[in-house]
Amino acid sequence: KQEVTQIPAALSVPEGENLVLNCSFTDSAIYNLQWFRQDPGKGLTSLLLIQSSQREQTSGRLNASLDKSSGRSTLYIAASQPGDSATYLCAVDLVGSYIPTFGRGTSLIVHP
């Protein structure tokens, strides 16, 4: 069964820092890897999707990389801002399935 682990579980940084959030998964036969953002009490918002044939995706200050063979992905946030404070979740789905399996998330606080 696919297991997804996110490290660290929580992170508190001053505004302006560059951040790296980590995601690892046990079964490398994945179809997609997605990064989501969740604000307190809200649903999930998709940030980036990386297909299995891709190495990275970028959106604004966010860059996600994928190393399928080692079962790892990183989400890089450049020049963090207080508005980036949220929980970030990683999800993968296996080849032949569209079911995302989630990590438990990294809770990020960016203080002014």
Next chain:
Amino acid sequence: DVKVTQSSRYLVKRTGEKVFLECVQDMDHENMFWYRQDPGLGLRLIYFSYDVKMKEKGDIPEGYSVSREKKERFSLILESASTNQTSMYLCASIYSGRSSAVFGPGTRLTVL
């Protein structure tokens, strides 16, 4: 703007009541999912559906059932609500392909 809507943001029910949570998507997606999210446990899959009238059990189906009579609507049913079903319930849909999951805003259910 594509959207997944859930019938209630907050719901309070009594033990033993039958509870219906409704999810509607306007994107013509084949695949729909119900997750519950609890602190420290992350998102866990309850049921999913890959077509009208089709349903599959997820990781924690006990105490729940689902209905998908129309493509756009996926309902989660708690036959007899119990206090351990107090949770945040999240609905999502995915197009059958390399696309991002789209989540609804969530329903915070409290069972007293």
